[in-house]
Amino acid sequence: MDDPVDLLPDDKLKGVSRRNFIKGVIAGGVAASSANYLFRASSLFGQPPGQGDRLITLNVNGQLRRVDVAKQETLAWTLRYKLGLTGTKLGCDRAECGACTVLIDDAPHYSCSILTHTVRERKVLTIEGLAKPNGTLHPVQRGVIDEQGFQCAFCMTGFIMSAVGFLKTNPNPTRLEMAHGLSGNLCRCQDYDKILTAMMRGAENMRKAQDV
Ligand code: FES
Numbered sequence: 001m002d003d004p005v006d007l008l009p010d011d012k013l014k015g016v017s018r019r020n021f022i023k024g025v026i027a028g029g030v031a032a033s034s035a036n037y038l039f040r041a042s043s044l045f046g047q048p049p050g051q052g053d054r055l056i057t058l059n060v061n062g063q064l065r066r067v068d069v070a071k072q073e074t075l076a077w078t079l080r081y082k083l084g085l086t087g088t089k090l091g092c093d094r095a096e097c098g099a100c101t102v103l104i105d106d107a108p109h110y111s112c113s114i115l116t117h118t119v120r121e122r123k124v125l126t127i128e129g130l131a132k133p134n135g136t137l138h139p140v141q142r143g144v145i146d147e148q149g150f151q152c153a154f155c156m157t158g159f160i161m162s163a164v165g166f167l168k169t170n171p172n173p174t175r176l177e178m179a180h181g182l183s184g185n186l187c188r189c190q191d192y193d194k195i196l197t198a199m200m201r202g203a204e205n206m207r208k209a210q211d212v
C-alpha cells in the first residue's frame, strides 16, 4: 500500500516531517480538507436545506453548533457532511464496524445508527475534540504514537473513541478486559494485537497523567 506521505504533492511535503504528518492524522482523524465532503452533502443527500430540514443546536466538542438536519439524518452524516468533522469515519453504516464511534455523554455510540435530532441536549465528543486546545494530544492518542499502532488507520478514530469511553468506566483494565471493551470495533487490516498494545499504552498514559 502507498505510504500516505508518498501521496502528498511535493510542494506540500516540504517542511512536513513524517512524524508531524502522522501526528496530524491522529489528532484530527483526517489529513485532507473537508471541503469536498461538505460539497458532497448537498448533492448526495438529495434535498436542499430548508425542505424538510429543521434547524437545531448540537453540543459538539464543547461548542454549540447550529445546523439544519432532516428527520431521518444520522449523527455520523451530520458530523461529517454538515459540520465538516470528517475524523468520524463511515464504514458499514449499519452498526457493525465501529468506525463511526463517538462519545455521547461520555459513553461510546455508533453515530451511524443514531438520529441527529435525538442528541440535542446531550454532549457529543468526536476525535477532533480529544486533544487540548493547545494541541496536546489525549493520552490515548499519545499511546498510538508511542506504539506506532494501526496500519491504514481507517478504523483508528473509532478505536480511540471507544477506548476513551471504556477507560472512563475501567481506568486500569487487563489486556483481556480492554479487548472486550473494544470488541464493538472492527479492523479490516486485522491489526488487532498492535491496536490493543497501543490502547493499553494509552490507558497507562492516562493513569500517569492523573498521578501527576
Ligand atoms: S459505520 Fe457505524 S458501525 Fe460501521
Ligand code: FES
Pocket: 150, 151, 152, 153, 154, 155, 156, 186, 187, 188, 189, 190, 191
Ligand atoms: S488499520 Fe486498517 S482498518 Fe484498521
